[in-house]
Amino acid sequence: xxxxTQPPSVSAAxxxxxxxxxxxxxxxxxxxxxxxxxxxxxxxxxxLIYDNNKRPSGIPDRFSxxxxxxxxxxxxxxxxTGDEADYYCGTWxxxxxxxxxxxxxxxxxx
Amino acid sequence: QVQLQQSGPGLVKPSQTLSLTCAISGDSVSSNSxxxxxxxxxxxxxxxxxxxxxxxxxxxxxxxxxxxxxxxINPDTSKNQFSLQLNSVTPEDTAVYYCAMGDWRYGxxxxxxxxxxxxxx
Numbered sequence: 269x270x271x272x273t274q275p276p277s278v279s280a281a282x283x284x285x286x287x288x289x290x291x292x293x294x295x296x297x298x299x300x301x302x303x304x305x306x307x308x309x310x311x312x313x314x315x316l317i318y319d320n321n322k323r324p325s326g327i328p329d330r331f332s333x334x335x336x337x338x339x340x341x342x343x344x345x346x347x348x349t350g351d352e353a354d355y356y357c358g359t360w361x362x363x364x365x366x367x368x369x370x371x372x373x374x375x376x377x378x
Numbered sequence: 379q380v381q382l383q384q385s386g387p388g389l390v391k392p393s394q395t396l397s398l399t400c401a402i403s404g405d406s407v408s409s410n411s412x413x414x415x416x417x418x419x420x421x422x423x424x425x426x427x428x429x430x431x432x433x434x435x436x437x438x439x440x441x442x443x444x445x446x447x448x449x450x451i452n453p454d455t456s457k458n459q460f461s462l463q464l465n466s467v468t469p470e471d472t473a474v475y476y477c478a479m480g481d482w483r484y485g486x487x488x489x490x491x492x493x494x495x496x497x498x499x
Contacts (some may be wrong), residue, residue, distance in 0.1 A: 270424060285395035303485040305425075312476065312492055313425065349459070356425050360482040366442045367427035367482055 271296060272357055272370035279376040290340040290357035292350045301358040302340040304333055305369075307354045316355075317342065346363050346372055349377050380404035382477050388473075390497050396464040399454075400477030400490055407460055408433050408484045413481045416451060420473035425496045428460035431460055432481075467497045 273291045280286045290302065304317035315324055317333035320340065333344045340357055357370040386398035398416075405412060413432035419425050429441035440474045441449050450463045464471060475493045480486035 302485040303482060305486070306440060312484075312489045314489075315485045317488045318487075319483055324485065328402070357426070358425075358482065358486070363454050364443060365440050367430070367440075369417075369425040369427060 270363075270371045271361060271368050272359070274355075274357060274370040274373045276371070277374045279374060279378050280347050280349055281378045283378050284351065284365065285345045286347060286375060287340065287345065287352070288344075288357075290342070290354050292338050292340075292359065292368075294338055295363035296338075296359050296361040297335065297340055299337040302333065302335050302357055303360045304340075304342045305324070305348075305356045306317040309353070315358065336375045347375075347377055349374055352377050380479055380488045382479060382488055384477055384490040384493045385495055386495075388444070388494055388496060390495060391499050392468055392497055393466055396462070396467050396471060396475075396495055396497070398462045398475055398477070398493055398495070399456070400460055400461070401459040402479075403458075405479070407458050408455055410434055412479055414451075414453070414460045415478045415480070415486060417474040417476045417478055417486075418471075419476070422470075423473070426473075428462070429462075447470055469497050471495070472497045 276284045305313040307313045320335040321333040330346045379401045380414040383401045390396045397431045413430045414431040416428040440497045478486040479488040
């Protein structure tokens with residue numbers, strides 16, 4: 269039972285944009301940095317965004333992150349079939365003194 | 379380039395202890411700027427962070443509440459690795475287990491290959 273809530277699925281046509289929300293609380297997203305992870309089918313999760321909105325080297329600028337209050341958002345523009353994956357947000361929860369992941373969102377390219 | 383290599387059994391009997399090891403290359407488990415995490419994933423629980431160990435002047439650990447009474451994560455400086463022990467396992471602990479390097483600000487940026495652990499008699 270994750271403390272971070274994401275929509276189970278989002279979908280769009282190739283070339284379009286999707287956004288994935290991650291809703292938390294004042295003890296986690298409201299107080300700490302958010303990171304995002306992509307998990308392609310059958311693979312290990314891959315680090316996409318850190319520090320709310322920064323991309324590690326090698327991650328295309330089609331991927332973007334933002335945070336406002338107790339929510340964070342991952343955006344993917346110019347959607348490609350290779351973007352079909354599960355996406356997870358993650359952060360530290362200061363009340364739990366523990367890391368927490370979101371419930372995960374499956375992105376489907378129509 | 380940091381790499382993490384996991385090892386350990388894929389089958390554990392109920393009530394026994396699950397033990398996994400994560401060997402580190404390209405960095406030191408004693409690094410002042412890194413944290414070493416264990417995470418698991420199952421269809422019913424999604425991605426679940428289990429805990430971490432890190433060194434900043436002294437060794438510290440944090441554990442998820444869901445496993446706090448059963449988990450131990452230890453560094454092994456002589457072998458440059460860290461381990462996970464989960465006691466009194468049940469079928470609910472069946473999952474793919476990952477080790478990962480990083481923290482929640484700068485991200486969990488390096489992951490092990492994953493170990494599928496089944497709890498069954």
